Amino acid sequence: MPELPEVETTVRGIYPWLIDQEITTVNVYNAAMRWPIPPEVNDLTGVRICHVSRRAKYILIELSNQAHLILHLGMSGVIRVVDANESLLKHDHFELVLSHGKALRLNDPRRFGCVLMTNQPLDDHKLLSKLGPEPLSEHFSGRWLKQQAKNKQTLIKNFIMNNQVVVGVGNIYAAESLFLAGIRPTRKVSNISLKQYQQLAQVIKGVLQQAIEVGGTTLKDFKNIDGKPGYFKQELQVYGRAGEACYACGKSIKSLIIGQRASCYCPGCQK
Incomplete structure (x- = not known):
């Protein structure tokens, strides 16, 4: 299972490919993840990615429409940034095609990961509201x-x-x-x-x-x-x-x- 270092490594890897990119297409190939991928993600065409960060093992993608995507890798998930015209792999379930011709894809054979979207403050979201401090922060001692x-x-x-x-x-x-x-x-x-x-x-x-x-x-x-x-x-x-x-x-x-x-x-x- 990807743990905090693996998720942090993923965030650092995808960050430069996502920042200030416009989402040109959203493709949901299999919505049946740990929780169903909400249909609202299909409305993100034309929205710009403002920031990418991590909270615990959740990947947070801040969007220009004031919403956030919340991604989790589950037991076996992997996020890749590839050329948008590259052939899909088995178990590629979700894709954001970006304005520079790259695509972010979530591959998850066991489908224990998630792709969610929220318009509420992240600290109020049910998955994030009760989390303890980050271990690398000054609050953890x-x-x-x-x-x-x-x-x-x-x-x-x-x-x-x-x-x-x-x-x-x-x-x-x-x-x-x-x-x-x-x-x-x-x-x-x-x-x-x-x-x-x-x-x-x-x-x-x-x-x-x-x-x-x-x-x-x-x-x-x-x-x-x-x-x-x-x-x-x-x-x-x-x-x-x-x-x-x-x-x-x-x-x-x-x-x-x-x-x-x-x-x-x-x-x-x-x-």
């Missing part, structure tokens, strides 16, 4: 984590994967961050000190920033808009390495299920 953990008995791995606590820390990046911070994924949030939370917050920022710089993590489906994979997989310390030796201490990486997800950790390095 160890003190914030400590405050959110007050009176909770949640396991730390589930806690940092909760989008109301902080957005975009998916399974891979949660496992890697907890390893680098020396915290076992089974620790209860109430038993973690402010100092440990401060270290964890800094590690999360570093792990995500590093992943963005190398284009994300390719495990199965994700590729950048130019078809290239992300290379953070080569940096993984614990995720997907159950039974292998820890690079730091040599002990065998353990695996267990937390929140219905496989969770790997080092029993030597993480306490």
Whole structure:
């Protein structure tokens, strides 16, 4: 599943191709996504793209008619910018043809992604209104984590994967961050000190920033808009390495299920 670094990589890749471009044609080849693509998107012909950004794992396209497109890649989605006359691929479901002759296409074999349109303020939209802070922003800190953990008995791995606590820390990046911070994924949030939370917050920022710089993590489906994979997989310390030796201490990486997800950790390095 594309996580925050993969979505950020996508946004940075499509941004220069979309800014100030007029939408000349909208093509919906399959409206049956996670939520049906609204028919109102067909009214965007002649509308200019003003800005492209990301909130959590949502791609936000600001339009000159005061509306926004909200795109999500789901489990297996990929956005490509191609020549408008290039042949469609299987599972190309949505397309914006732009005034410079390029087209933005969403390809999603599993159709868990979405294309939505809204005229309301983004902070009020039901998908965005309850999201926590961005992990790379100044609003996310160890003190914030400590405050959110007050009176909770949640396991730390589930806690940092909760989008109301902080957005975009998916399974891979949660496992890697907890390893680098020396915290076992089974620790209860109430038993973690402010100092440990401060270290964890800094590690999360570093792990995500590093992943963005190398284009994300390719495990199965994700590729950048130019078809290239992300290379953070080569940096993984614990995720997907159950039974292998820890690079730091040599002990065998353990695996267990937390929140219905496989969770790997080092029993030597993480306490």
